[in-house]
Amino acid sequence: NAGVTQTPKFRVLKTGQSMTLLCAQDMNHEYMYWYRQDPGMGLRLIHYSVGEGTTAKGEVPDGYNVSRLKKQNFLLGLESAAPSQTSVYFCASSYRRGGPDTQYFGPGTRLTVL
Amino acid sequence: AQKITQTQPGMFVQEKEAVTLDCTYDTSDPSYGLFWYKQPSSGEMIFLIYQGSYDQQNATEGRYSLNFQKARKSANLVISASQLGDSAMYFCAILTPSGYSTLTFGKGTMLLVSP
Numbered sequence: 001n002a003g004v005t006q007t008p009k010f011r012v013l014k015t016g017q018s019m020t021l022l023c024a025q026d027m028n029h030e031y032m033y034w035y036r037q038d039p040g041m042g043l044r045l046i047h048y049s050v051g052e053g054t055t056a057k058g059e060v061p062d063g064y065n066v067s068r069l070k071k072q073n074f075l076l077g078l079e080s081a082a083p084s085q086t087s088v089y090f091c092a093s094s095y096r097r098g099g100p101d102t103q104y105f106g107p108g109t110r111l112t113v114l
Numbered sequence: 115a116q117k118i119t120q121t122q123p124g125m126f127v128q129e130k131e132a133v134t135l136d137c138t139y140d141t142s143d144p145s146y147g148l149f150w151y152k153q154p155s156s157g158e159m160i161f162l163i164y165q166g167s168y169d170q171q172n173a174t175e176g177r178y179s180l181n182f183q184k185a186r187k188s189a190n191l192v193i194s195a196s197q198l199g200d201s202a203m204y205f206c207a208i209l210t211p212s213g214y215s216t217l218t219f220g221k222g223t224m225l226l227v228s229p
Contacts, residue, residue: 033216042205042219043159058216090159092217101147101209103217105159 002026004106006091012112013081021076021109023091031094032074033058033103034066036087043090049074081113116141116210118220125225127196134181135191135223137206143167146210148189149217150180153203162204165189196227 007022023032030051035043035058045058049068063085065077074093078085088110092103117140127133139148150162165173165180173180181190193200203224207217 040221042221043207043217044219045216048216088157092159102149102161102164104161105151108157108159110157 004091004093004104006089006106006109008109009107010110012114013078014114015082017081018077018079019081019111020078021089021091021111023074023076023093023106024072025074025091025093025104026072027093027095027104028071029093029095029104030071031101031103032068033092033094034064034074034076035090035092036060036085037090037108038087046076046089081111083113085111086113087111116143116146116208116218118206118208118218120206120220120223122223123221125223127225127227129198129227129229130195132192132194133196133225135193135204135206135225137189137191137220139187139189139206139208141208141210143210146208148180148182149207149209150178150189150191151205151207151219152200153205153222154199155202159205163191193225198227198229201225201227 004025033048034046047066049055052071067075091106094101094103119138146167148165152160163175177194179192203222205222207219
């Protein structure tokens with residue numbers, strides 16, 4: 001039982017390049033989330049998914065796209081990376097909506113855009 | 115909209131002493147959940163404790179307890195008998211139905227435990 005895993009752990013991009021971050025969970029969780037963490041800002045929600053095939057925008061969605069083709073996977077895409085997207089990206093998952101819906105986090109991906 | 119405020123950017127405590135990390139929240143939802151996460155220097159986010167808005171008793175998990183004062187809209191984390199390994203960033207977060215059951219985080223408090 002690996003919990004929530006993220007690939008890759010580190011990445012350096014040049015401005016304008018694209019990339020996809022992969023999040024996988026083996027807990028059969030319905031909900032999955034992508035956050036970014038910047039110094040002094042805490043974590044901010046980018047996009048989330050309430051189930052396979054569904055996605056929704058969070059607080060800071062611009063410049064990102066997501067897909068949830070399989071229940072266990074949630075992909076975060078950057079089509080044209082910008083230096084402002086330099087951040088640490090966390091994926092999380094939770095079992096269901098409402099109640100003590102604890103979110104479990106992956107280890108994070110540190111992305112630098114030059 | 116929901117909001118979390120953590121007013122202490124940093125806190126210092128000596129080993130074996132207790133420490134309280136402050137968290138105040140704002141929401142118009144009658145039903146909500148409050149969470150505390152720990153982020154050590156290694157970067158992972160570790161769930162510590164949860165308090166539901168309708169829970170009658172304050173939540174406790176080992177050395178962690180949540181001092182929930184609903185009228186004041188505060189949910190302070192109390193760590194008893196601090197250990198060196200408690201040195202980390204601590205985040206308070208709220209989950210509300212009107213927020214689509216997504217977490218809204220505060221900016222965090224850095225706790226340093228000295229020998």
